[in-house]
Amino acid sequence: MKNLALVILCLLFLAGCNQTKNDNAVVTFDGGSLTLEDLKAHQAIMKKSSRFNKDPDRITPEFVYEHAVNMEMIIAKALKEKLHQDPRIRAEIHEFMSDLFLKVMQDHLVPQLDRDSLTEEEVRAYFDANIASYIPPTQYGVRVIENPDKNVLKTVRERILAGEESFETAAQELSTHNSTREDGGYAGKRAITSYRPDWRAAIENLEINSISEPVRIKNDWYLFQVTDKTSFEAPDFEEKKAYVRNDLLYSKYREAWEQVYTQLKSEHKLKVDEHKLQHFLNPEDGHDHKHG
Structure with a gap:
């Protein structure tokens, strides 16, 4: 309250x-x-x-x-x-x-659903249909070198690929990425969505131990190296069954509420001015409308 x-x-x-x-x-x-x-x-x-x-x-x-x-x-x-x-x-x-x-x-609009009334078959079917959501995302170990000069990074990439220098040493000597420089450019190991959005495309497509071409991000240039990847297998159904049952219950509530809102919009004759709505959804495409 x-x-x-x-x-x-x-x-x-x-x-x-x-x-x-x-x-x-x-x-x-x-x-x-x-x-x-x-x-x-x-x-x-x-x-x-x-x-x-x-x-x-x-x-x-x-x-x-x-x-x-x-x-x-x-x-x-x-x-x-x-x-x-x-x-x-x-x-x-x-x-x-x-x-x-x-x-x-709320109890009138969507009556309470009994979690225990969900059958084993329903829970298993929901798990099979949504199994990807129960698999932990692939973890990427990443090293990075940041430098304002593209040519510096091109040269250091060639030296690393030729075995004349390690990525870690180059990062310690040349990287302007303060939070990783002293760790040899190591940015950690985590899911791709946990990295900066402007890093993800360069990281996700790299093979293990390969090095990206210099990538322009904002005002600087970057080299990325994926040191390792850890992928996970689908979990056993029995191990996740209690969580899946809860997810199925919430899914049924979401579906019920979607139906309620659809019905209410019809019942109350909801009308939308699509032109004005687009000005709200995409304000950069036009000017705000003032309503009296």
Whole structure:
């Protein structure tokens, strides 16, 4: 649950936006009312708040009433000044409202799934269909030499390939890559996705102990050497079965929620202005649109 102030703000925002006459109203004001049920709900929220853990006796009916009315007055003032139309404020309010409503409706929208109801056959089929995700990625051991001069790297590459110098020695003497230079250019051993994005293409296609041509990356040039690769076999199903069962359960929840959102978009007649959407998705291709 987010902080109490935001909880109260959103609940009272909804109450303050209710302009329908209510015979159970304790107070009325321009633009809304505060009912007995509102006060009871407000009191229940305050009792759950850690803010009052050390002083629960403070939450008297009088205190709840004063606090609720004061909040309503702040909201009434903000609505009058149209702060609720500010996109930044609307985003904050709507984010909380969607989280709150989701907690209330989620079991109705997507009923709880029983993990133990998944059959052995279903779990095994999911494992077979997604086996690549259970195999650890190949680990690459990499050495690197960085230098601003391409010709220096071309020369040192030729010397290394001719056996006149080792990659490690060349890195210690010539590399400007400070974090690896003293270790002979050794950058570690890890999955390709753990290396810098602009290194990956040069590393991934190298054979073990081969040396790349000088590669231009930003303002410098690089030589790469893959010292070793470790690949992994597919794990045994029995070893991973508990994890696979959880993954299958989450997959079923994802599918169920995708269906719910598709249904809600249809139910509420969602329409998209593709032209304006593209301006948001690809702002570099056009100008932002301002909406009234």
